[in-house]
Amino acid sequence: MTVAESERAQVGVPSGALLSLRNIDKSFGAIQVLRGVNLDAYPGQVTALVGDNGAGKSTLIKGIAGIHAFDAGQYVFAGQPVSVHNPKQANALGIEVVYQDLALCDNLDIVHNMFLGREVTRNGLLDEATMESRAGETLKSLSVRTVKSLRQVVASLSGGQRQTVAIARAVLWNSRLVILDEPTAALGVAQTEQVLQLVRRLADNGLAVVLISHNMVDVLQVADNIAVLYLGQLVAQVPRQSVTQTQIVELITTGRSGNLGLKSNGTMAP
């Protein structure tokens, strides 16, 4: 048995995990999308969530973000069992999601976008100076040096820069867990590199990061541990060093690789 499997065998929540999901089930009508999913995300680590189309990745993160609640299972955040039924509750816990289709307004500048819906006001009026300073500090803390002016409209930014703004917006709010849905899907090589460095930096700053990606190169480059979903089951969550790309691809496509993942009879490892 591998380390991962023996860990999985204990139903208990590992100490140190910021987010722990245990035996999560979720169905839409007759279709069971998630079956007994266990997932852990650690502060300071990038947890990559991989799986083929339809494996349940989006459903899983939407459940974490409170967009639709899980049917059954334990949702443990910072050691406390919590119930998250709407996005506001997730935000209050410090969970932020950066969605695949960027939620930015092209006609507003970087500062406006970062504070959209949560504007800083003084006497009921926008406090532009404070917002601009805080936006600048946040980008600086993420070592973002690529934007020329915080007052340029988002439409004038490259795809990578836009993704950077979206990520910076997520970390602006004392967030503890940032979930990134395919942040590099539409980017070129240099920009992907740029965003991956940013993802790494988020984790180095002590945040727990969950990264969803189809790109194995990205995943292997940036992740600390890798969780594989296969047809609604989380077949393995393993440290990055213990697996090869071939093993990951096998897990994604067949649900098992050697003694990792599903047993030959189709059931989960003990």
Added chain:
Amino acid sequence: MTAVAHTPTSSTPQQPVGLRGAGLDYLSRLRGGDVGSLPAVLGLVALITVFSILRPHTFTNSFNFANLINQGAAVIVIAMGLVFVLLLGEIDLSAGYAAGTCGGVTGIVMTRHDWPWWLSILTGLFTGVVIGTGIGLLVARLGIPSFVVTLAAFLGLQGVLLKELGEGGAVAYRNNIVNGIMNKNLPIWLGWTLFVVCVAGYALVSLRRLASRRASGLVSQDISVLWAKVLTLAILLGAATYYLSIERSRNPRITSIKGVPDVVPLLIILLVGLTFVLTRTPFGRHVYAVGGNSEAARRAGINVATVRLACFIICSTLAAVAGILLGSRDNGITPSSGGSSTLLYAVGAAVIGGTSLFGGKGRVIDAILGGLVVAVIDNGMGLLNRTSGVVFITTGCVLLVAASVDALSRKRAAATGRV
């Protein structure tokens, strides 16, 4: 690994480089497709030049200049309301007849029921709020396209106006205070006081913003740019105030007509107030956000339906203000008040001024600049003894040019990555 370091842009913020830098910056924005109000300003200058050459005595005299402001005021106020709706990427076709209806309600309670003038005006404004709420609820809650809802309101309100005035009827405005808004002028000294207040106020607000940005250590524009702007404003407003302070009565011994028209301070208050709402409050920011990307606004926790509703209420309420101005100018409301070309002139004014029909881009001052362009065409063509056919054709062409500029600048902006 070093992609960040490789990117050509540097981390140093742009330094303020004085007038030249500001000019270059503006030029680069123009080239990038961000034309703002420039076409309206250029158009205004060109039109005034042409009409001044063709009709040196009638067009340029100060009587006509004051007249032009009163002619354009109602369209400008409707256009100010339309800016809010256009910012969302919506349209309000009913604003013209909303103006007529609200003006009619004001006249009926004031003249036929002898209500005090201020209560009558409040009733008219409240009618505007009700109309806007109805339209807004249908658009924002039910999700009917605003084009259809406001087209229905356009027809419906036309009928309401006819019913309330009676077939072929009209309602007179007999209150001197209300009629004075569009027919009286400020005393000369008050006109100059207004001038000083405007210029000093603009300078003060700009200086305070500059100081607060400097205090926070943020990039700020050079002080020379600020003074240049204040000086330009002072020259333009000063010239206008001087011109309007000249005696313009044909026969000064009988009646003296001079001074800034009473409606000007009202327009200035609306301009400053509404600009303040759009640029300095969270609500204003949300209007731009909903117009730019309503899905992003929704995900950011903005109540999109409420923002939409509020904008339609603002639009119809400003239409009510315009309706009272129409009544004041003509000393009464007829079934055609706010009808025919009023609404289209107002939409034209907003678009000519630089407000985008596609949403997310526009300012309140666009309504004034565009409204002046429309008023100058209307007025100047009239003085050239052109028939209304020619006036309509010309205005239509100008609107087409303005919409083309909007579409072209958007294309250009998309190509160069600006909006």
